[in-house]
Amino acid sequence: xxxxxxxxxxxxxxxxxxxxxxxxxxxxxxxxxxxxxxxxxxxxxxxxxxxxxxxxxxxxxxxxxxxxxxxxxxxxxxxxxxxxxxxxxxxxxxxxxxxxxxxxxxxxxxxxxxxxxxxxxxxxxxxxxxxxxxxxxxxxxxxxxxxxxxxxxxxxxxxxxxxxxxxxxxxxxxxxxxxxxxxxxxxxxxxxxxxxxxxxxxxxxxxxxxxxxxxxxxxxxxxxxxxxxxxxxxxxxxxxxxxxxxxxxxxxxxxxxxxxxxxxxxxxxxxxxxxxxxxxxxxxxxxxxxxxxxxxxxxxxxxxxxxxxxxxxxxxxxxxxxxxxxxxxxxx
Amino acid sequence: xxxxxxxxxxxxxxxxxxxxxxxxxxxxxxxxxxxxxxxxxxxxxxxxxxxxxxxxxxxxxxxxxxxxxxxxxxxxxxxxxxxxxxxxxxxxxxxxxxxxxxxxxxxxxxxxxxxxxxxxxxxxxxxxxxxxxxxxxxxxxxxxxxxxxxxxxxxxxxxxxxxxxxxxxxxxxxxxxxxxxxxxxxxxxxxxxxxxxxxxxxxxxxxxxxxxxxxxxxxxxxxxxxxxxxxxxxxxxxxxxxxxxxxxxxxxxxxx
Numbered sequence: 125x126x127x128x129x130x131x132x133x134x135x136x137x138x139x140x141x142x143x144x145x146x147x148x149x150x151x152x153x154x155x156x157x158x159x160x161x162x163x164x165x166x167x168x169x170x171x172x173x174x175x176x177x178x179x180x181x182x183x184x185x186x187x188x189x190x191x192x193x194x195x196x197x198x199x200x201x202x203x204x205x206x207x208x209x210x211x212x213x214x215x216x217x218x219x220x221x222x223x224x225x226x227x228x229x230x231x232x233x234x235x236x237x238x239x240x241x242x243x244x245x246x247x248x249x250x251x252x253x254x255x256x257x258x259x260x261x262x263x264x265x266x267x268x269x270x271x272x273x274x275x276x277x278x279x280x281x282x283x284x285x286x287x288x289x290x291x292x293x294x295x296x297x298x299x300x301x302x303x304x305x306x307x308x309x310x311x312x313x314x315x316x317x318x319x320x321x322x323x324x325x326x327x328x329x330x331x332x333x334x335x336x337x338x339x340x341x342x343x344x345x346x347x348x349x350x351x352x353x354x355x356x357x358x359x360x361x362x363x364x365x366x367x368x369x370x371x372x373x374x375x376x377x378x379x380x381x382x383x384x385x386x387x388x389x390x391x392x393x394x395x396x397x398x399x400x401x402x403x404x405x406x407x408x409x410x411x412x413x414x415x416x417x418x419x420x421x422x423x424x425x426x427x428x429x430x431x432x433x434x435x436x437x438x439x440x441x442x443x444x445x446x447x448x449x450x451x452x453x454x455x456x
Numbered sequence: 457x458x459x460x461x462x463x464x465x466x467x468x469x470x471x472x473x474x475x476x477x478x479x480x481x482x483x484x485x486x487x488x489x490x491x492x493x494x495x496x497x498x499x500x501x502x503x504x505x506x507x508x509x510x511x512x513x514x515x516x517x518x519x520x521x522x523x524x525x526x527x528x529x530x531x532x533x534x535x536x537x538x539x540x541x542x543x544x545x546x547x548x549x550x551x552x553x554x555x556x557x558x559x560x561x562x563x564x565x566x567x568x569x570x571x572x573x574x575x576x577x578x579x580x581x582x583x584x585x586x587x588x589x590x591x592x593x594x595x596x597x598x599x600x601x602x603x604x605x606x607x608x609x610x611x612x613x614x615x616x617x618x619x620x621x622x623x624x625x626x627x628x629x630x631x632x633x634x635x636x637x638x639x640x641x642x643x644x645x646x647x648x649x650x651x652x653x654x655x656x657x658x659x660x661x662x663x664x665x666x667x668x669x670x671x672x673x674x675x676x677x678x679x680x681x682x683x684x685x686x687x688x689x690x691x692x693x694x695x696x697x698x699x700x701x702x703x704x705x706x707x708x709x710x711x712x
Contacts, residue, residue: 129655129708130625137618151543174474188659192618194476201470202562214566294520301528305577312578315601373605387559387607394567394606401574 129189136176140196143169147199170200222450224403227396228365229446231372238367241322245329250337252330263334273342280347280422296416303359304408307366311373311401318374325367332360350428353435355415361442362407369400414438463596466609468561478561480598481554481610483589490585492548493534501530535573540566549610559597559607568606575602624658625705631690632702639706642684650679651707654700661697673697 146166150156158166177193228235252259261270271279306324313320339348376389384392418431465477504526512519538546543563544556556572558564564572579588579600588600597609632639654676661669677696680703691699 133618140618154543171472174470174472177474177476188656189618191614194478195614197470197474197476198468198478198561201468201476202557205471205560206563207558207565290517291520293515293517294524297521297524301524304528308574309577312575312601312605315575315578315605390605391607394565394571397574398567398570401570 139169139172143173150203170204173197222453223399225446225449227399231368234371235368237371238325238364241325242329245326246333249330249333253334253337263330273339273344277344277347284425292416296412299415300409300412304405307363307404310366311369314370314373317377318371321367321370328363346428350431351419354431355411355419357435357439358407359411362404365400366404369397466597479612481612483592485552485554486610489548489552492551493546496547497531497534501527536569539569553613554610555613556608556610559609564608568608572602572606572608575605630702630705632686632706635690638684638686643707645683646707654704658701673700676700
């Protein structure tokens with residue numbers, strides 16, 4: 125059977141025109157609110173257009189018209205079945221104090237694994253430096269392996285922070301961008317079923333463990349704490365959170381204990397991944413500023429006790445924030 | 457260019473049971489869109505850096521820091537903000553007429569936009585988007601790693617107008633309509649698929665090369681002519697294209 129196309133078009137065209145008008149209005153102003161009658165009318169038009177598409181598809185091979193109707197139905201469908209939360213306004217304070225710590229707590233097992241793998245790396249790095257003196261140059265970054273901690277401490281104390289004079293802000297910017305990039309990379313590697321994230325975490329642990337042991341054995345524990353704590357108390361947890369996010373992604377990819385299709389599993393963890401990434405970026409900004417303007421200044425410019433106290437307070441505040449914040453507002 | 461092993465369309469089914477398809481964007485258009493976007497990021501960064509140069513008069517250090525941060529922020533936020541504000545499009549995607557959307561045919565949520573853009577560095581591995589490009593080429597819906605994580609696809613935004621059937625037949629004498637009983641028989645005998653193809657050809661005839669146009673309508677006329685034998689005076693002097701037009705008018709408009 126073949127449709128009487130001109131008659132069909134003259135009957136259906138007003139419906140399509142009206143639906144297009146509604147869609148243009150909606151697409152041009154996404155925050156638009158319709159009253160009930162308008163919403164019902166829009167849905168009715170969508171149903172009519174869907175019926176027309178079915179009619180055209182089964183009664184003729186008219187491809188041009190079919191394409192037009194598919195396009196129209198697809199546009200209307202996208203507006204009718206839009207996901208909840210797509211248009212929610214962003215409230216920074218609520219996000220920062222409730223959603224972010226809530227997302228960290230919601231995936232506490234992934235965080236525990238992230239910490240565990242990093243600690244394992246630390247042990248490996250420490251053991252490598254302890255038992256193989258040549259490992260130091262291979263493992264340690266930024267020339268740390270080329271000198272003893274005592275030599276570096278002496279150099280830093282003589283320099284009194286002059287090497288960064290007039291360059292702190294730029295150095296801070298480089299630290300922020302580099303650390304954030306590495307963190308997001310660790311997160312993204314969750315797509316390798318978490319394996320890439322585990323490697324990044326372990327490698328970071330190896331570097332950290334080797335440096336810590338090197339300074340402790342050389343009797344430079346105070347310098348180490350004064351150097352690392354002010355920025356490290358935020359930067360290292362940020363990397364651990366990036367690892368947590370990567371492992372959450374990896375778990376969604378693998379799907380242990382979850383029979384849902386992978387795309388549904390990924391869909392479920394996506395809001396938390398976004399939240400964690402935002403929190404990590406903020407932590408890295410803070411850590412970059414502190415590293416450039418505080419960590420790089422040592423005694424006699426800044427007493428170790430002040431730096432250690434500051435770093436310890438930061439760490440405690442961060443722990444309290446992540447454990448407690450937002451609990452009263454229904455976050456996990 | 458069509459991707460190696462993936463579909464060219466995304467088929468979807470609405471809760472009302474209606475099926476429709478969305479044409480997927482090919483790798484070449486996505487690559488060109490990416491180049492346009494990279495150009496855009498470079499342009500925005502250099503414009504902001506011009507402004508930052510004024511700050512360098514007061515503090516070269518702060519100006520240096522801002523330049524480092526601006527480049528990072530623009531390259532990270534460009535895709536996120538554009539896709540959020542323009543509903544799945546960046547400048548490059550607008551130019552190429554493509555759009556990112558949810559794998560279920562819905563607009564993307566903020567989380568989807570952020571996640572697909574955050575995973576860009578993984579797609580860029582080891583150089584020149586090799587990982588992302590290879591994944592897109594071999595995945596079913598042409599998704600790069602970021603698209604897979606975010607459940608998104610890149611589709612072509614098609615602007616299709618309703619075909620103007622009335623204009624096609626308006627004001628033209630149809631000699632076949634002089635024989636209503638034969639016209640009714642033609643209407644009865646023609647296969648819907650052939651009628652559809654013929655109508656399609658008539659609607660697109662201006663886009664065909666002259667030689668192709670003659671060939672296409674000759675083939676269509678050869679399919680339609682044997683269905684009903686019209687008297688010689690009704691078809692005398694009618695070109696193949698004219699015959700097809702008259703026959704299709706009968707098919708789609710009945711005897712009116």
